[in-house]
Amino acid sequence: MNVEFINPFINALINVIDVMGHTELTYEKPRIKKNDAAMGDVSGLIGMVGSKTKGSLSITFEKSLALRIMQRMVGEKLEEIDEEIIDMVGEITNMVSGGAKKELSKKGYEFDMATPMVVSGTNHTIDHIHEGHVIIIPFGSDSGKAFIEICFD
Amino acid sequence: MNVEFINPFINALINVIDVMGHTELTYEKPRIKKNDAAMGDVSGLIGMVGSKTKGSLSITFEKSLALRIMQRMVGEKLEEIDEEIIDMVGEITNMVSGGAKKELSKKGYEFDMATPMVVSGTNHTIDHIHEGHVIIIPFGSDSGKAFIEICFD
Numbered sequence: 001m002n003v004e005f006i007n008p009f010i011n012a013l014i015n016v017i018d019v020m021g022h023t024e025l026t027y028e029k030p031r032i033k034k035n036d037a038a039m040g041d042v043s044g045l046i047g048m049v050g051s052k053t054k055g056s057l058s059i060t061f062e063k064s065l066a067l068r069i070m071q072r073m074v075g076e077k078l079e080e081i082d083e084e085i086i087d088m089v090g091e092i093t094n095m096v097s098g099g100a101k102k103e104l105s106k107k108g109y110e111f112d113m114a115t116p117m118v119v120s121g122t123n124h125t126i127d128h129i130h131e132g133h134v135i136i137i138p139f140g141s142d143s144g145k146a147f148i149e150i151c152f153d
Numbered sequence: 154m155n156v157e158f159i160n161p162f163i164n165a166l167i168n169v170i171d172v173m174g175h176t177e178l179t180y181e182k183p184r185i186k187k188n189d190a191a192m193g194d195v196s197g198l199i200g201m202v203g204s205k206t207k208g209s210l211s212i213t214f215e216k217s218l219a220l221r222i223m224q225r226m227v228g229e230k231l232e233e234i235d236e237e238i239i240d241m242v243g244e245i246t247n248m249v250s251g252g253a254k255k256e257l258s259k260k261g262y263e264f265d266m267a268t269p270m271v272v273s274g275t276n277h278t279i280d281h282i283h284e285g286h287v288i289i290i291p292f293g294s295d296s297g298k299a300f301i302e303i304c305f306d
Contacts, residue, residue, distance in 0.1 A: 047200015047209070047267025056200070056268045090282030114200025114267055115209045115306055121277025129243030129269045153268055 004107060006030050006135055009148055012099030013059065013139070016092055017146075021069030025139040025146065033134040037125040038147030042066050042081050044093030044118050045126065048101075048152075050111030055152035058126045059093055065144030086118045093118070096148075157260060159183050159288055162301055165252030166212065166292070169245055170299075174222030178292040178299065186287040190278040191300030195219050195234050197246030197271050198279065201254075201305075203264030208305035211279045212246055218297030239271045246271070249301075 014025050040060035048055045061069075066085050071077050078085065093116040101111060119126070128134045128151040139146040167178050193213035201208045214222075219238050220231050231238065246269040254264060272279070281287045281304040292299040 043272075045198060045270055045272075047202070047270075049200070049202040049265045049267050054265070054267050056270050058270065086280045087282070090280065094282070112202045112207070114202050114207050115304060116282045117198055117200075117209050117211065118280040118282060119196075119198075119272050119274075119277055120280070121272075121274040124272055124274025124277045127239045127243065127271040127273070129240070129247070129271060151268060 003030070005104065005109065005152065006137070006150065008100035008103035009057065009096060009150055010137055011103070012096040013146070013148060015099065016095045017069060020073060020092070022072040023069055023141055023143065025141050028138045030135050030137045033136040033149060038136055038149055039123050039125050040145070040147065041122055041124070042085060042089050042118065042120050043124065043126060044089045044116050046093050046097050046116040047114035048097065048111045049114070050109070053111065053152045055130070055150065056128050057097055058128070058149045059089070059096060060126065060147045060149070061089065062144035062146070065141055065146055068143035081120050086120060089118045090116045156183070158257065158262065158305065159290070159303065161253035161256035162210065162249060162303055163290055164256070165249040166299070166301060168252065169248045170222060173226060173245070175225040176222055176294055176296065178294050181291045183288050183290045186289040186302060191289055191302055192276050192278050193298070193300065194275055194277070195238060195242050195271065195273050196277065196279060197242045197269050199246050199250050199269045200267035201250065201264045202267070203262070206264065206305050208283070208303065209281050210246070210250055211281070211302045212242070212249060213279065213300045213302070214242065215297035215299070218294055218299055221296035234273050239273060243269045243271045
């Protein structure tokens with residue numbers, strides 16, 4: 001997968017979490033996912049379909065980070081992943097894929113997005129079923145980790 | 154959501170699990186998802202994009218049922234959800250959405266599918282982020298439960 005394809009997703013996540021959640025994310029170099037799984041507690045997932053390609057995106061958060069972003073957004077401290085957190089992760093997923101779609105469209109890559117899904121469950125992992133590689137990008141913050149995984153056939 | 158839209162997914166899952174996994178599924182009446190969550194241990198998820206609509210599908214299995222289907226497919230008894238089970242659930246998701254797509258196309262509903270994702274994690278739940286209703290269909294078997302959830306905007 002071309003790095004041109006990856007950067008818009010990274011930039012969109014960093015921007016959304018900064019603006020919405022007042023939290024700074026740092027990221028490690030994108031790498032091909034092998035045995036390493038992005039383990040987390042709440043994930044936003046979205047399918048992408050273009051005329052020439054199709055794929056999937058997941059954004060996985062550790063619980064501590066998801067709770068902290070919500071706290072910084074609304075000023076209220078939450079203890080558990082609830083409907084509000086789930087909606088927030090769905091919205092982040094929409095914003096990241098929408099932001100990346102816009103950037104990629106300028107470069108001539110066009111795709112449509114399905115509706116997002118949010119998975120909640122302690123220490124879940126996600127496998128993207130695909131023919132190409134899955135790219136994983138780990139993010140750090142003051143409150144826990146996040147991961148983007150992207151695959152395009 | 155029209156019942157015309159739901160039945161092809163139900164029929165496809167029953168057929169795939171019967172033919173592939175030699176396991177009979179019975180199903181309860183489809184209903185609008187409210188507070189009830191389809192809790193399970195391994196789920197296949199896929200995004201769907203059409204010119205007029207978009208949506209998402211999830212098929213969630215209890216661990217006992219996923220292991221039993223695999224056992225009946227390959228003759229080998231597994232104890233845990235591993236890569237083989239994950240690939241099987243991804244394949245089931247592809248076959249169910251592909252089968253439903255074919256049936257729905259005959260009725261004039263056209264959509265494309267993204268690539269499937271498989272979530273593994275004890276007792277996870279899935280939220281479909283959407284503007285319409287989510288339909289949930291519970292399935293029973295001799296080895297545990299499964300659930301389909303579908304939403305189309």
